[in-house]
Amino acid sequence: MGGDELDNSEDNKENEYGGGQTFKDKKTLNLLMKQASVKMSFNYITVKSIKKYLRVILLSGGWSEHVLLENRVGFKSTNTWESILVALIMSRESTRMSPWRSKPERDREDCIWGATLQIGLLEILDDKHHCEEHSLRYARAWICSASHIFICFNGLNPESINSLIIDEESGRFIYYFMAFGASIRGYAHMRKVIAIDGTHLSSKYKGVLLSAVAQDTQNHIYPLAYCVGDKENNASWGLFFKKLKAFVVDEPELCIIFDKNVSITNGLTRHYPVAHHGVCMRHLGENLLTNHHCSKSLYLYYHAAKAYTLEKFNDYFNALKERCPSVAACLEHEVGFEKWSRAHFLGNRLNVMTSNIAESLNSMLCNEREYPMAAIFNSIAHRFGEIFRKRYAEVDNPKTTFIPVSETILRENMTEGDKLYVKNINGSTDEFTVLGYGRFAKVNILRQSCSCRKYDLVKLSYAHAMAALYLKHGNEYDTSIYNYSSQIYSKESYVLAYLEPICTAQLESEWSVAREYLKIQVFPPDFDLKLGRRKVKRVKGVLEPSRYKKRNKCSKCKRPGHKRTTCSLNIG
Template identity: 25%
Template sequence: MYLLWSITMVNVLIDQPSRVYLHENVPLPVNAGITKGMTFYTKKECLAAIKSWHVKQSRDYHIEKSDTTRFVIKCDKPPCQFALRAAYSKKTELWGIATISNSHTCVSVGMSQDHRRLDTAMLCCMAAMVCDNIVPLLKNNLGVTVKFIIDHIRAKFNYTISYRKAWSAKNKAIEHIYGSWVQSYRDLPRWLMAMEKWVSGTVIRLETSPTAIHGEVHFERLFWAFKPCIEGFAHCKPIVQVDGTFLTGKYKGTLLLAVAQDGNAHIFPVAYAIVEGETKDAWIFFLKHLRENVTPQENICLISDRHASIKSAFENPSNGWNHSSSHVYCIRHIAQNFMRAIKNRKLRKYAVNMGYAPSEPTFMYWRHKIAKKSPTALAWVDDLPKPKWTQAYDGGIRWGHMTSNLAEAMNSVFKDIRGLPITALVQATYYRMAKLFVTRGKQSAAVFASGQQYTEACQERISEAVHKSNSHVVNQFDRQNYTFIVEETEDPHEGRPMDIFKVELKEKMCDCGKFQALHLPCSHVIAACSHAILSYEPFIDDVYKAATVFAVYDRPFPAVRNQGLWPDYLGDVVCPRLDMKRTKRGRPKNSRIRTEMDEFEKRENRCGLCRVPGHKCHECPNAAGPSN
């Protein structure tokens, strides 16, 4: 296999400034072997070819001499007499293989866990040969995982490289595309000025701290929210879910997200922040600007986990949340805390059912089941404020959202951009939201233009309720106040001890609790309306109307002009904090740590070398044996 090593390709692989040569490019048979007389433009090209061949052949060497004009190596496994000398020619201005003494007599077939010659620069080169250049791969798909790179290196070179080396190679490719991490911090203020100029109404709050060097400041925190998102939130459900996810690039940090949901059950991101971590000060910074600039409406419900920092930030009077809004907990995190305290999976299920119970009788049904099993568990759940974690006692403020899964889902969506330099990360949120508004705007406009009155998600729920209402028996008790008794003729499910429900249409109340929780007519309400020859449509909240969803995305996302037209930034240079630089030791984290609230089956153990089940790495038949 022959590979054309053009100077453009070399610059991509080793991230070196372009150089101009007077001679033409020549094909170099790197994968075919190393032969005397081969020439290369630079020493790095020459070393990369030597390394590549030795790694491919499962052989190693030690360096005898290495300077600006010579590179001499010998095999490090005696009695093998292999030696190679490469040198720079002043006449041709090329590096070449001058001499090769003997051939390798050492043999090492099979797979090795790593190779010491696989440094990160070499790895970028190999990844390019395997994937036709890792840089275009990352341009087309930022979600290329480290495991994907490891698998391709294993398939091509018969070596399983370490996670750290693959992670470093990916970062080198990211730096080539988006620039260095340090320079990205310096470019950040100029990009923020460009957004303020062309995406008018965008809320940006940047916090910095002084350094010992005059004219430089440390980056501390950044909050931003786009105007179309702020205006669109006014037509969404009055709930906000917040969560944080760590960054995976060269500098540590946390990306905080605030998301909502439109009337068609679509996730709607409303605000972002990059902070040092999920600390008390960081959450105060985020929630304060979120309340002041994005969600100033009354009766907003904030859904989060039971993080003490979030609770403290919410209750801080200066942030404005505790006056006319509510803070409730994610039921999955309640279940996690329950397992840590009680350690009983069956009782945890009962506790989760208590949270999801739409009515008080159903809530008491599951509470009695816990009381029979464990007084300790009962005392634990009774210690929690009911409006904070139960649907039966929240008054419908959480609109049926019992978890913070919307924010968790957005964390997974943004997982591929969390490893980008900071300016590229902020830019990615802008371009993705602009694309989202175009796509969702077309969809909602088509539904609205077709004359459809309600969203698809709403119609699906209503259709189920209408079908179920056909089996109900209705008796009217109060003609003036429209009070009904609705009896279900089907057998009730477990957790549904009642089969007779009181419906009060004027009060918008049903004993089942679903009417109040979802702000949609349940089957009992629909049956009562049918009995009284009334339309149930007035009891559907406006947020579920097609016109309302159309209003969410009916706002243009202005385009940011070319970088050459960006305004000049004359302020202090923004630099990253040195203590936020990620340590070089250990495996970089790239996914959320699983806890008690994660349900997953025990996975089959696999070999750490070849990933085949049934044996361990020290018993692997593919492991490399001693050289002969």
């Protein structure tokens, strides 16, 4: 186990995991068990672990077997361990193809498949906080793969944008930007609203992962670009926006949503001065709650932010101004109405009021934050490659013209539009007045506009437009509703966005890299050790099963959450 190179041959597997071996201590034996579970795709549970023996249960393909690992001598002073039963030599292919695999096995297989350094990764994560050997392995993972992974991605994903920036003097890693070619070409069929956010990496060298995300017409996450850097500052966000401008063009139709980060604001002002910038409604609301303590009136802020018309906005904001003057002053003078209010927003942010799509991407990549840099991007490619294939197949329905979500909205609006009264204005065939529920609206179906502004922003026929179309086309108006909605909701546009696949890089041993690139070495970035006492408790890796702590129960009522002395049965 002390070697630097990993051999995946079957003969070496039998020698490495066979019986009759001795180990330095129990810690080394546990590490070998975890490595074997990854290489051979099986689960195991530790039943009992004491000084005299270690008993585990192997789980794979619906069967289980006990493995007894005993102390050879039996004295407390000895540190020699020997495996008695040979039960770890299994066929990896048979376990992977078995239909009786448990859900943890399938989840771990997906997680391992996405990592470039599949076997070495678990060893690195297992004791990386206090094991010198694994720290060296982790550094080698950066050196051997960070300089070559972007070359493989370019060959597998044509026209992708990769940018690796290193320090000229020390040769250490600084930034890496990645945008897959499939996402670049699919962005042309997306609505021009993107969310920007960053998340911290939890590997040895820390850092941040910056991302830009769009939202398709099915309200799904559509990733655009990623960037690994040292921290969220002006330099990292400036580089990210500079590379992003290669395919996300700065134009008036573009809207960018972010969480009011100062570095993001500076980068957008410099690189995207023409596009419209909006603040995340949820982040701003949390800041107001923390700084102004307005929990009882915060709902008025959310209603004002979501209002489509200035009339409704003024009603909610004036009520908020009466109850919390400090909050109203902050929103009006410090932030500005045009940053958070839909009614005052100068561009079109559609129904995207928060940066939740970017936050959801960060949540999806929670496990990948512990990986080395090359494994992060390969796991992202594997995960979204599968998602692209599924989304491409889910709209394959020849009976509908628009995507399923839009079809559902249109049918609901047709039902609601039948309850409204419509009147033609000046005999025009395109302008109508719609009455209902004590309100009226003016609709121009040719311009796809309405005084309620829902039709203007979303470009999908709402109830007022449906009532006008019924008056114009009669009972057969349901066949013409698609002509008065934006074609970005059509199935053809959705399929084109997911037409091209995202390919993952194979194992590093199978890479074909030119000789001139093999000489390039990228050293890991510098990192500062934290002050204070170091952690004694080991941090579990993402592939290790976790056990939940058993909750104590009351000895009287047998319910958790309290104890015998505070039980409600004692009263009376």
